[in-house]
Amino acid sequence: LTVAAAVGAAAARHDARPGGPALLDLLGRLLETALATGALATVWVVCRRGRSEHRLDRRLDAHLVRRLPLAALTLLVLTLVYAGWERPGWTSSGRLPGDLTFGGIALAQGALVISLAVVAAALHRGSTGDPEGRAALRGLGGPAVATLACALGGVMSGGVSQRVSDWLDGTGTSLAGPPVLLTWQASVIPALLLVQLALCALLGRRVWLLTRAEQAAVAREYDTGPGDPARTRRIARARAMATLTDRGPLLVAVTAATTLLLGAGALVGAFTTGTTPQRAAVSAHPLVRGAAETGQALGSWLIGLGFLLFVTWGRRAYKDASARRTIGILWDVGTFWPRAAHPFAPPCYAERAVPDLTWRMATWTRATGGRLVISGHSQGSVLAAAAAWQLQPADRRRVALLTYGSPIERLYGRWFPAHFGPAALTALHEEIACWRNLYRLTDPIGGPVRLSGDDCGPQVDHPPLADPLAYGRTARHPLPAPILGHSDYQADPAFALERERLLGRLRPEMPPQRPRPEEPQAPAAAEA
Incomplete structure (x- = not known):
C-alpha cells in the first residue's frame, strides 16, 4: 500500500489539474480512496489483534485479515497500470512525493x-x-x-x-x-x-x-x-x-x-x-x-x-554455529516476553514453555508428595523463576531453585526492574523453599542475584566459582583446565554439592516421596 501510494500520488495529482482527462481523474480519485481505505483497515487490524494478559484468545483470523494482503497486492497492480498510462505532454520531474x-x-x-x-x-x-x-x-x-x-x-x-x-x-x-x-x-x-x-x-x-x-x-x-x-x-x-x-x-x-x-x-x-x-x-x-x-x-x-x-x-547464521548461537541468545531474550510487548515479532515461546513447566512441577510434587530441585542455566534460569512464580503457594514450598550462569538480575533485573527487580526477586526468595545461585567472574552473561540472607533465608549467591578450576596441571587436571566462562557449570564440583545441600535444606517436615503405583522404587528427588 505504501509503494502504491508513492507511485500513484504523482499521477493522480497531475490528472486532477484543470483540463485533465476526466476518466483518469476519476480513476485516480477512486484509487486514492481505495488506498486510504486499505491503510485504515491495516491499522484497525493491527490494533484489534493486540494481545491481552487477562483473557484467553482462541479466535482465528477473520476473512478481512486473510484477504488483506491479496487486496493490497491487487491495488498495487492497478496503481502501476494507472500510473503507467500514457499522458501526452507529461514528463516526470522533481522528486517523488x-x-x-x-x-x-x-x-x-x-x-x-x-x-x-x-x-x-x-x-x-x-x-x-x-x-x-x-x-x-x-x-x-x-x-x-x-x-x-x-x-x-x-x-x-x-x-x-x-x-x-x-x-x-x-x-x-x-x-x-x-x-x-x-x-x-x-x-x-x-x-x-x-x-x-x-x-x-x-x-x-x-x-x-x-x-x-x-x-x-x-x-x-x-x-x-x-x-x-x-x-x-x-x-x-x-x-x-x-x-x-x-x-x-x-x-x-x-x-x-x-x-x-x-x-x-x-x-x-x-x-x-x-x-x-x-x-x-x-x-x-x-x-x-x-x-x-x-x-x-x-x-x-x-x-x-x-x-x-x-x-x-x-x-x-545458517552456516556458523557461533553466529547462530549469538542470534539465538538475542532471539530468546526478545521473544521471552508476551506478544503485547513485541506485536510484530515471532510468537512468545514463554507462553507455552512456562505453563508446561509449571504443570509438570505441580503434577509431580502432588502425585508423589516429594521434593523437587529445578535447576536452570542462563535463559533457563529465567524460565525456572517464571514457572516457580506461577505455582500455588503449597507447591512452591516444595521446590528449591538452583540457578547458574543466570542473567536474571544482571540483565533482566536491570533492564526490566518492574518484573525482575529486587522486590520481585526478594518475594520469590521468600516464597520458595530455598534458592542457590552459582556464577563466575569470567561469565559475561551470568552474575549474582544480590539478595542478602538476613530477612528471607540463607544467602542466595554462592561465592564466585573458580574459573579455570585449576591454574596448572594437577592429578585431577592433567591437562590445563580451560576457561569456561558461561558454559559447563555442571562440570564444577560445587554444582553437585549445592544440589545436595538444597535437597537437605528443603523443609524437614516434608513427607518422604511416595512411590508411584507403576514404579515400586521412585527416586528421592528429581531435577528439572
Missing part, C-alpha cells in the same frame, strides 16, 4: 521517544522497587532502545534509497535524488561513528587497566606466586572482558543520546534549508563545504555497507 512524509515520520518518532522518556522517568521516580539504583539508565532503557530502533529503521531505508537512486541515475542529471531528510541522516552517520570509536577506545582502556589489576587478584586466589604470566594474563583478561556487559547501559545511553541529537539536527537542516547538505553549504567556507560533501558520500556508502553486513550476518 515523500519529503514531507519522511520528515513527519521522523518528527513523530522523536516526539514519541521524548514522551516515553518523560513517562519512564516519572514511573521510575515514583517506584520503590530499585533502592540501589541498579535499573539501566535510571528507568530510561525503554526510550533509549526505542531511539535506536527508530534510527536503525531510518538507516536501513536511507541506505536502500541512496544506493538505488545512485544505481538508477548513474549520470546524476535526471533524478533529483532520494528525500532530502535521508541525505541529511546519511551525513551525520560519520559523526555518530566517531563518537562510537571514542567510546570504544575508553572502554578498551578500562579493560586494559582492569586486566592489569586482575592479574594480582588471580595470583592471590590461585596462590601461584610468579606463575605463568601468559596464563595469568588470559584469566585476568577473561574477567575484565566479562565486565563489559555491565557497561552495556553506558553504550546504549551514549549512542541513543547522540543519535537523538544528530537526528534532530538532520531534521532541522532538512526543514529549514529544503536542500541537501552539499547545496546548503555552497556559500560556506570551502572546508565546511568539503566536510558536508565528504560526510554525505561517506555516510551513504557506510549505510549501504551496513545493510550488506546485516544481510550477510543473517546468512552466516
Whole structure:
C-alpha cells in the first residue's frame, strides 16, 4: 500500500489539474480512496489483534485479515497500470512525493521517544522497587532502545534509497535524488561513528587497566606466586572482558543520546534549508563545504555497507554455529516476553514453555508428595523463576531453585526492574523453599542475584566459582583446565554439592516421596 501510494500520488495529482482527462481523474480519485481505505483497515487490524494478559484468545483470523494482503497486492497492480498510462505532454520531474512524509515520520518518532522518556522517568521516580539504583539508565532503557530502533529503521531505508537512486541515475542529471531528510541522516552517520570509536577506545582502556589489576587478584586466589604470566594474563583478561556487559547501559545511553541529537539536527537542516547538505553549504567556507560533501558520500556508502553486513550476518547464521548461537541468545531474550510487548515479532515461546513447566512441577510434587530441585542455566534460569512464580503457594514450598550462569538480575533485573527487580526477586526468595545461585567472574552473561540472607533465608549467591578450576596441571587436571566462562557449570564440583545441600535444606517436615503405583522404587528427588 505504501509503494502504491508513492507511485500513484504523482499521477493522480497531475490528472486532477484543470483540463485533465476526466476518466483518469476519476480513476485516480477512486484509487486514492481505495488506498486510504486499505491503510485504515491495516491499522484497525493491527490494533484489534493486540494481545491481552487477562483473557484467553482462541479466535482465528477473520476473512478481512486473510484477504488483506491479496487486496493490497491487487491495488498495487492497478496503481502501476494507472500510473503507467500514457499522458501526452507529461514528463516526470522533481522528486517523488515523500519529503514531507519522511520528515513527519521522523518528527513523530522523536516526539514519541521524548514522551516515553518523560513517562519512564516519572514511573521510575515514583517506584520503590530499585533502592540501589541498579535499573539501566535510571528507568530510561525503554526510550533509549526505542531511539535506536527508530534510527536503525531510518538507516536501513536511507541506505536502500541512496544506493538505488545512485544505481538508477548513474549520470546524476535526471533524478533529483532520494528525500532530502535521508541525505541529511546519511551525513551525520560519520559523526555518530566517531563518537562510537571514542567510546570504544575508553572502554578498551578500562579493560586494559582492569586486566592489569586482575592479574594480582588471580595470583592471590590461585596462590601461584610468579606463575605463568601468559596464563595469568588470559584469566585476568577473561574477567575484565566479562565486565563489559555491565557497561552495556553506558553504550546504549551514549549512542541513543547522540543519535537523538544528530537526528534532530538532520531534521532541522532538512526543514529549514529544503536542500541537501552539499547545496546548503555552497556559500560556506570551502572546508565546511568539503566536510558536508565528504560526510554525505561517506555516510551513504557506510549505510549501504551496513545493510550488506546485516544481510550477510543473517546468512552466516545458517552456516556458523557461533553466529547462530549469538542470534539465538538475542532471539530468546526478545521473544521471552508476551506478544503485547513485541506485536510484530515471532510468537512468545514463554507462553507455552512456562505453563508446561509449571504443570509438570505441580503434577509431580502432588502425585508423589516429594521434593523437587529445578535447576536452570542462563535463559533457563529465567524460565525456572517464571514457572516457580506461577505455582500455588503449597507447591512452591516444595521446590528449591538452583540457578547458574543466570542473567536474571544482571540483565533482566536491570533492564526490566518492574518484573525482575529486587522486590520481585526478594518475594520469590521468600516464597520458595530455598534458592542457590552459582556464577563466575569470567561469565559475561551470568552474575549474582544480590539478595542478602538476613530477612528471607540463607544467602542466595554462592561465592564466585573458580574459573579455570585449576591454574596448572594437577592429578585431577592433567591437562590445563580451560576457561569456561558461561558454559559447563555442571562440570564444577560445587554444582553437585549445592544440589545436595538444597535437597537437605528443603523443609524437614516434608513427607518422604511416595512411590508411584507403576514404579515400586521412585527416586528421592528429581531435577528439572
